[in-house]
Amino acid sequence: MSLRVFAGAPGALEAGARVRLDAEESHYLRRVRRARDGAAIEIFDGVGGLWSATLEGGDPKASVAAIIDAVPLPPPPPRLTLLLGLPEPSAALQAITQATELGAAAIVLVRCARSQNTHPGPARVERVLRAAQRQCGRPLPPHVEGVEGPLGLAEALAIAADDPGYFAWEALRGQDAPPPRVSAGARLLVGPEGGLTRPEADQAAAAGLQPLALGPWTLRTETAALVGLTRLLFAP
Amino acid sequence: MSLRVFAGAPGALEAGARVRLDAEESHYLRRVRRARDGAAIEIFDGVGGLWSATLEGGDPKASVAAIIDAVPLPPPPPRLTLLLGLPEPSAALQAITQATELGAAAIVLVRCARSQNTHPGPARVERVLRAAQRQCGRPLPPHVEGVEGPLGLAEALAIAADDPGYFAWEALRGQDAPPPRVSAGARLLVGPEGGLTRPEADQAAAAGLQPLALGPWTLRTETAALVGLTRLLFAP
Incomplete structure (x- = not known):
């Protein structure tokens, strides 16, 4: 290694x-x-x-x-933004690690209705980003927003708002259209443990986000983040 | 939840x-x-x-x-088999958890050249499978092979050998063709920390497996497993 x-x-x-x-x-x-x-x-x-x-x-x-x-570097992937409905801190750190490895450009920590009232602090996030960079060879970390205090959903949905957006929504699983190829950038919203509430999903849809299915079963937040980002990165 | x-x-x-x-x-x-x-x-x-x-x-x-x-259940996804080059036990358990959530049909624990000389025992694997099932709602766990003792690569490559196979291989990243839609089943081989060795990749290729790129950077084993399975599950 x-x-x-x-x-x-x-x-x-x-x-x-x-x-x-x-x-x-x-x-x-x-x-x-x-x-x-x-x-x-x-x-x-x-x-x-x-x-x-x-x-x-x-x-x-x-x-x-x-x-x-x-060292020769790969061409930059499309600009993926993860809007991470905050799960408990260790799950949030795993999502940050795996999104960093996959090449996400930005990660936004979002306080959702079902989020716990805690989030990983700036020092832990910094350590996790550096460890992921050492592992994966990525020279610059993703921009992480909300480390000092998570954003509300409305505020998070205003970020990179010109990029097409998707939200993980199991109620529609199997019924979504595959996302089209991501040319410039895309956003993915995943809910915390327990998922997005119906009003949150409605709010995301009202902001123009499309539902994205992530397989037959209910994924944990950190798994949903990586599966969703992978779908977008490799959209046909 | x-x-x-x-x-x-x-x-x-x-x-x-x-x-x-x-x-x-x-x-x-x-x-x-x-x-x-x-x-x-x-x-x-x-x-x-x-x-x-x-x-x-x-x-x-x-x-x-x-x-x-x-409870109404989703239709079964394609039969995905993960050939997991054994990383250290906590990473192996994470890979097993996430592959279970995504719907993998079988997980084969494989002793690779760069695997450590340790693997999670049957009781830990059982606990992790049950926890993943509780989380994701999947009624039956994947079949996990090699829990009593990991398989060698040749033995692992003989499993589900009629299903098309892929191996994570970063040396080819960006140069692979997207995998075709998986109709019945598919296999994915990921290496342990440090990746597959060149002879192991040659052995996989000789067994008919195709290289599969998993993004611009070097993924940890557990991330590679989930990203690769996701590519196969959602292949266009």
């Missing part, structure tokens, strides 16, 4: 440069992943680039890496 | 019947979900049916429910 770390100060790197990693990243490489000098690593530059590099030593709390070259 | 429990002895139920629930299910209803007499519940009959019922009292360790009627 690739060893990926974050450069301390954002800014484009260049082949042949030497980068000093901060204590957190050095700890991750040396202690968590047990990397040794000479190990092949990759470095996020914080401005959208990923660079191959070799671990070269330095202080255990300030490892040094020599940059080899830019 | 629906309150779903399992009938003790498998067998078809009928409207008007009264069912005595065992200690585990009574505990789940009364203590975990805090259900009271009169609560609307649903009961899995263990032979493929789901029944609406009313909780009626009885002993706290042997609650009684009155059956109202059969």
Whole structure:
């Protein structure tokens, strides 16, 4: 598995440069992943680039890496926005992790009628995003909105409102049309545990969102988020 | 959210019947979900049916429910088989949960070159399947093969070998053709953390499996399983 770390100060790197990693990243490489000098690593530059590099030593709390070259990156996927009706925090973090891996551009935390009165704090969200980036190699995380306080549904439905929108709605399962190919962007609204209420589904429909079926059974919020985003990403 | 429990002895139920629930299910209803007499519940009959019922009292360790009627069930989805290259146990259990929710017919635990030398035991798998069923309302769990000991790749590739097969392979991402509509069934092979090795991918290809891309970035095993199954379930 690739060893990926974050450069301390954002800014484009260049082949042949030497980068000093901060204590957190050095700890991750040396202690968590047990990397040794000479190990092949990759470095996020914080401005959208990923660079191959070799671990070269330095202080255990300030490892040094020599940059080899830019890692070729895939073309950006369509701009997917997840409107996440907040489930309990661990489920929200799993949804954020999996949406990040799949390439979602933005995640909006939404307080729905059936949401619990709690949400993951900014530090936990930040840690989860960084872990997902290390795993999946994505140089920039999704923009996460509502970390300081979740948005209401009306406010969330106003985000990226020009992109076609869909909402997970099991009452219509098996009766939806497949979504058309997403050219520029699309939005997906999923409800918290227990789903969207009927008034919330009506509100989403009034805002122009279409119902989207997600298989024969009732999905947990985090599963619904990933299944729905996958349907949109791979719409024919 | 629906309150779903399992009938003790498998067998078809009928409207008007009264069912005595065992200690585990009574505990789940009364203590975990805090259900009271009169609560609307649903009961899995263990032979493929789901029944609406009313909780009626009885002993706290042997609650009684009155059956109202059969819950209408969706038509069965195509027969999807997940060949799961074993990641660490918690990731394997997450993959099993999400594949169950999506409707996978079978899950085969596969020992791959990069699998860890550990796998979730039968009791944990059973608990996870039951929890997923309670959540998603699916009356029968997927058949899970390899719980007593994971299968080798060759053995796994011989299962459901008449169904078209796909393997998650990031080296080809963006270059795969969309899978055709799955009529009867399909197989998906995902690798453990670190992915399939090149010889394993060659072995899968030699067995007739096609590579399937799963988005721009490198997915964790459990994310890859759900994204791949979703692509197959909703193939145009």
